[in-house]
Amino acid sequence: MSVPVRTKRSSASSDSPHGLALLRDPLLNKGTAFTEAERDALGLRGFLPAHVLSMKDQVERVLTNLRSLPTDLEKYIALNSLHDRNEALFFRVVCDNIDEIQPLIYTPTVGLACQRFGLIFQRPRGMFISANDRGRIAELLANWPYPAKLIVVTDGERILGLGDLGAHGMGIPVGKLSLYSACAGIRPEYCLPVMLDVGTNNEDFLNDPYYIGLRQKRLSGVAYDELVDEFITAARGTFPGVLIQFEDFANHSAFRLLHKYRDKINVFNDDIQGTAAVALAGLFSALRVSGGKLADQKVLFLGAGEAATGIADLVVSAMMAEGVSEAEALRRTWLVDSRGLVVKNRAGVTDHKLRYAHDHAPIGDFLTAIETLRPTAIIGVAAAGGAFTPEVLQAMARINDRPIVFALSNPTSKAECSAEEAYRHTGGRALFACGSPYDPVKLDGKTFVPRQGNNSYIFPGVGLGAIASGSRLVTDEMFMAAAHTLAYLVNDADIQQGSLYPALPRIREVSAHIAVAVAEVAYRRGLATTPAPNDLMAFVQSQMYDPHY
Structure with a gap:
């Protein structure tokens, strides 16, 4: 018989809550799962109905109720309410049903x-x-x-x-x-x-x-x-x-x-650095199909804000790691914003875009930029819903045998194209990643399983690695390590069905591996403040919260 004791910064009171106060504490509450003995010891008699439910029973009840709700917003509200009542149960529901609950x-x-x-x-x-x-x-x-x-x-x-x-x-x-x-x-x-x-x-x-x-x-x-x-x-x-x-x-x-x-x-910006790492991992996965090195690609971004320049910076670093000069890597990386292609002779180019402002004649629209520059990959991060038109996708398919098409903007209303559109307008040849979830797509007898280039593949593991190692900084090298690790965890079965990322139910495994990679950087660079363990993976896994009673 045990109830977890909340860890406080203040030790003003060491007494664990009892009775109603306990039931109203989401970190400690177990609801109808409190045992008979716990109900006696903790002053819960009379506050709970007689039947004791297991956590498994509670999870099934939550899911039954959740699936009966008519809209996703109502489901969000119901899950938020559960989070406020019983954190262990909330996270058990999420962990065991991540595909359904994360969206x-x-x-x-x-x-x-x-x-x-x-x-x-x-x-x-x-x-x-x-x-x-x-x-x-x-x-x-x-x-x-x-x-x-x-x-x-x-x-x-x-x-x-x-x-x-x-x-x-x-x-x-x-x-x-x-x-x-x-x-x-x-x-x-x-x-x-x-x-x-x-x-x-x-x-x-x-x-x-x-x-x-x-x-x-x-x-x-x-x-x-x-x-x-x-x-x-x-x-x-x-x-x-x-x-x-x-x-x-x-x-x-x-x-x-x-x-x-x-x-x-110890800070980072997930919109800049986390997005960059997950997109770079997707590019590495795509190249397992299309062949060639990253340094041989030409990447055209629709968007020139935090996400675009963050991805571009990490892509340039990864190209340089393959042996090309910074100048050559930059020549292979282009941005299109609301005013067209970002070029040097255009007035008013803001500081974060200057690195990617090339010597080139102005181009006013994305399709013309594709026809002119002939990129191997397009990455949409401008929240411009529908911007990857049939003509854009068809042009990419005409220029490339296996066009790389990442429509990463979210929510779904802001997506540059849907998975079905990406596959249909490229004859099923697109190497596709998305920012919002899409169902599998059947085309010409083949089923494609698109997966989100979601930052949740990256930032949880980065945070875990930084916290476990006590790192004093979070560096770009850590995000590069995270990208390589994520791409490595994509298996051949994923690739064969068109998935450039691992299945979401593997996310805790993915996060543990990324945390190890991040911690290794921290220890190697002298940034860690905790002693280096003999078995880093075992140490990281020992730090991971497992929601249960």
């Missing part, structure tokens, strides 16, 4: 949930820190009752492909951290979602009676930077060694903040 707790459903967040908000999860809290952020963080080792923070300005959702963007850190626990076994009590509420420029929300955030225009300039810096300083002071992940910041903030902090403290 409900993260992309694509989380996008709609964020848009409706003010209407569906039930119970706080994480911390809301507003511009009005300047000067006392450390005091706010001290209210958090757990020893946070991982923070995911957003300011809500660029949520998925949906734009400025302000404080409603809190759904993203919450969902992301759920995946850290489910996919890599980082203990839920170590995970802290944070919303930096600096206002919103979304007029609909400013006029929405149910909007939960500050009713003011966004903070900017020096005042914004000072707020972020105060948060970073307070977080590191309150939770020594904490890993901080920037999430869904707009381009103008994302690049600047990453460059400001990345060489000083």
Whole structure:
């Protein structure tokens, strides 16, 4: 008979909750699974119905109820409510049914949930820190009752492909951290979602009676930077060694903040670095089919923001690792933004695009860029729904025997093309990856199984490796190691059915291998602060939370 004792930063009280207080604590609650002896010992008699259910019974009941709900948003709300009541059961449901549940707790459903967040908000999860809290952020963080080792923070300005959702963007850190626990076994009590509420420029929300955030225009300039810096300083002071992940910041903030902090403290930006690693892994997998080296490819991006330049930077580094010069690698990497091909003689090219602004005549549209540059791979990360038109896909198939087509934008409404469109318009020859989930596609007697180039293949393992090793920094070398590891874990059966990523139910295995690769970099580069274990895989696996009673 045992009930897990919550680990607190404060030892003010060592008494475990009893009675109703215990049932209302999601970290400790087992609901109807409390045994007869536990009910006597913990003051639960009378609060629970008589029959004791096993966790397996509880999981089956949750799934039965969940599958009866008519919409994905209602399923999201139901799962969120379960998370608030019983974390062990929530994560058991997620871990054992990851294919079914991940699209409900993260992309694509989380996008709609964020848009409706003010209407569906039930119970706080994480911390809301507003511009009005300047000067006392450390005091706010001290209210958090757990020893946070991982923070995911957003300011809500660029949520998925949906734009400025302000404080409603809190759904993203919450969902992301759920995946850290489910996919890599980082203990839920170590995970802290944070919303930096600096206002919103979304007029609909400013006029929405149910909007939960500050009713003011966004903070900017020096005042914004000072707020972020105060948060970073307070977080590191309150939770020594904490890993901080920037999430869904707009381009103008994302690049600047990453460059400001990345060489000083333990931070990374998943939209830039995690997206890059998962896309690079997909390219490595695709080349197992099409042949050739990465350094021989020409990659054309639709999009020139965080995701595009993050992927491009890692692709260039990987090409250079194959022996080509930086100049040659750059010549094989091109961007198209809303104004057309990014070229040197175009006015107003922003800093993060300059590296990929080549000497070339202007080209105004993506299809013409394909016909002119003749890329072997196109990667869509512009949230431009339907931009990979039949003509685009047919052109790629005409130029390449096995065209590489990655439509990575999400949610589904922002996808550049569907899996069915990619296969149909290339005669089944596309090497396809997507940002949102699609069902298998049957074409000309063959079944293709597309898989998401989802960051959840990368960031949970990176976070686990960094935390397990106590790494002082998260480096690009770690993301390169993660990409190679993910590609290595794609087996021949995956490749034969058109899958460029492993099956999602293998995600905890994948995360463990990536964590080992990341930790190896930390130890090799002198960044680790924990002693190197004799068996790194066994050590990593011992750190992984397994949800059970």
